Amino acid sequence: MRSTEDIEKIVRNLDLGIETNARTDQVVLNELLEAQKKSEKQDSASTLPNIRRFIMKNSITKLAAAAVVLIAVLIGIGHFGNSNSSVVWAEVAEQFESVPFFHLTMYMGYDGSGENKKIEIWKSKDSRVRAREGDTVIFADLTKKENNILIYDRSTKTMVDNAEDAPRFLMMLCQDGQFSIKTLTASFPPGVKGITSVEAAATAASKETVLFEAKHETTPERLTIWALRRSKLPIRLCYHDPRESEYGDFFFDYSERKDPSFFDPDAFANE
Amino acid sequence: MLEDHVLIWKFKGGSREALCGIYQKYKKDLLRLATVLLNNTGDAEDVVHDVFLSFAQSAEALKLHGNLKSYLLTCIANRARNMNRVRQNRRTVGLDETEQIVSDAKRPDEWILCSEELRRWSNILARLPFEQREVIVLHLRAGMKFRQIAKMQGISVNTVKGRYRYGLDKLRSILNGEVEK
Numbered sequence: 331m332r333s334t335e336d337i338e339k340i341v342r343n344l345d346l347g348i349e350t351n352a353r354t355d356q357v358v359l360n361e362l363l364e365a366q367k368k369s370e371k372q373d374s375a376s377t378l379p380n381i382r383r384f385i386m387k388n389s390i391t392k393l394a395a396a397a398v399v400l401i402a403v404l405i406g407i408g409h410f411g412n413s414n415s416s417v418v419w420a421e422v423a424e425q426f427e428s429v430p431f432f433h434l435t436m437y438m439g440y441d442g443s444g445e446n447k448k449i450e451i452w453k454s455k456d457s458r459v460r461a462r463e464g465d466t467v468i469f470a471d472l473t474k475k476e477n478n479i480l481i482y483d484r485s486t487k488t489m490v491d492n493a494e495d496a497p498r499f500l501m502m503l504c505q506d507g508q509f510s511i512k513t514l515t516a517s518f519p520p521g522v523k524g525i526t527s528v529e530a531a532a533t534a535a536s537k538e539t540v541l542f543e544a545k546h547e548t549t550p551e552r553l554t555i556w557a558l559r560r561s562k563l564p565i566r567l568c569y570h571d572p573r574e575s576e577y578g579d580f581f582f583d584y585s586e587r588k589d590p591s592f593f594d595p596d597a598f599a600n601e
Numbered sequence: 602m603l604e605d606h607v608l609i610w611k612f613k614g615g616s617r618e619a620l621c622g623i624y625q626k627y628k629k630d631l632l633r634l635a636t637v638l639l640n641n642t643g644d645a646e647d648v649v650h651d652v653f654l655s656f657a658q659s660a661e662a663l664k665l666h667g668n669l670k671s672y673l674l675t676c677i678a679n680r681a682r683n684m685n686r687v688r689q690n691r692r693t694v695g696l697d698e699t700e701q702i703v704s705d706a707k708r709p710d711e712w713i714l715c716s717e718e719l720r721r722w723s724n725i726l727a728r729l730p731f732e733q734r735e736v737i738v739l740h741l742r743a744g745m746k747f748r749q750i751a752k753m754q755g756i757s758v759n760t761v762k763g764r765y766r767y768g769l770d771k772l773r774s775i776l777n778g779e780v781e782k
Contacts, residue, residue, distance in 0.1 A: 337773045341741045347716030348633045354712040358650060359624055362657040366620055369658040492668065501607055 422540075422555075425562040427509065430455040433583040441575035449496050453509060458593035463496040469595040470497075472504045480595045487599050539565070605669040613660050620657055627670060628653075631677050632713050637738050638681040640727035646712045648684055652676045674743045675753055678735065682754075685731045728775055733768030736761055 332340075432453050439446025450462045461468040462484070470479040479497050483490050540562075542555040550573060556566040561584075569578040591597040608626075611619035631652065635645035652673065656663075715723070726734045739745045747765070751758045 332773060332777055334769050334773055337769055337776060338741060340776075341722075341737065341772070344718065344722060344742075345716075346633055346637070346719040346722060346742075348629050348636070348719055349714040349716075350628060350632065351712050351714060355628070358653070358712065359621060362620060362624060362653055363617055365654055365657040366615075366617070366660065369660065370615055501610065 421562045422557045422564055426564055429563060429584060431584070431587050432509075433586060433588075435581045435583070437577075437579045439577065441577060447495070451496075451500070452588055452592065454588065454590065454593045457504075457509075459500060459504070460588075460593050461496045461500060463494055466490065466494070466496070467598060468496050468500070469593065469598070470500055472500070472509075482595065482598060487601065489599075609663070609669060613663060615660065623656075623669065624653060627673050630670065631673055633719065634674055634677050634738065634743060635681055636713060636715065636719060637723050637726055637742065638678065638731075638735060639684060640723045642711065642713045642715065644684055644688075645681075648677060648680045650712075652680055671743075671745065671749075674739070674745070678739055678743075678753065682731070682735065725772070725775060729768050729771055733764045733771065736764045737768045737772065740765060 434451045434453075436449045436451075437446055438449075448463075452460045457471070457473045459468075459470045459472055461470070465484045467482045467484050468479060469482070472478070479500065481490050481492065481497065482488065538559055540557045540559050542553075542557070544553045544555075545551070551569070551571045553570075554566075554568045555564055557564045563582065563584060565582050567578075567580040567582075569580075570576070608619045608622050612623060628649070631649045632645060635648045636642060639645050639648065656673070656676070726738065729737070736747075736750055739750050740747065745753075747758050747761045751761045754761070
């Protein structure tokens, strides 16, 4: 006689083999791809003016979308800005790619609301990354391919299955082992024009920094970027959308090089 | 998990490869679940086909906060439940009295090729009422928690647990009966 526990074990561990007919598989897959294509056409036809709103409905993609908008605009500066700023921006982008380590703090949310999201990312010289988002700490070795992101609960130091947005954001911010703003542009729909460089008022700060400003072609979204004049490194990116009082404020810091153990998930788990 | 995050992200960006990747990765899990829930390979194929089709069309609207596998399995369970209702209605009005089974008979356009073990267990589980079978399969095979199942079905956790307990008792007596034979 089998007990209830036995039955549970049996059902749980059953090896229920299943195969699929390769020919039918291909037919189904073709149908799905066709449906995906049709759906895209319909979506772009019916929602073109509001494509951003579509993206922004999802809180997870909000972050990415903001970054993508921001970066796409940044890239646009290189293409459409005046000749002086174009050169400077190209240097800033190049300089950022070659920087050995950095600490990026991102704040995202809505003006006047108490709620905002904060994500911190540290990058090491050898492209290892540590990120912090809420109660999770994320480790990644971005020189390697998939499945190299480990997520830990910050207080218990045990691995967990999921984090909110940071892993996705890391994958978008860094591909092929390099942090590059260019990797994000491929996802952004075209249409960034009308970008102008900004002459900052003659202040002490403006002697040290270069200021860029960009506007989206069809929306009131605006991006302001500050870079250091001497080192040509970006220090702050500020995205703002007045329609929903939404903002993203990214601060870069290049002053503190973290110890290699800081990027070691085993060291973190055994702290 | 991360692979899924990337697949979803790419899928939402319109990637064909991501859709193919998701399909290849999860088709068997979904077909298996649908087969066991419905005990009819034709219906299972229809349900999985429909779920994938609406998933393929949902890139813009998809809001996924949990994991992809759970999401797809939940879609299968919901559609299977609807299909079961349709079947019951058909039986009630006497239009279809045929017994639903996962049979050995080959169909010309078949998609699923079931193992002997899958056929056997589909037929065994089909002897449970659908509600009990569903809870057992979702909990033990799909790894869903009672709380998740309750939320998905819009019923209380106690009801889910009750169905699970009754279902297991019945399954136990079926299997013990088989042994005694």
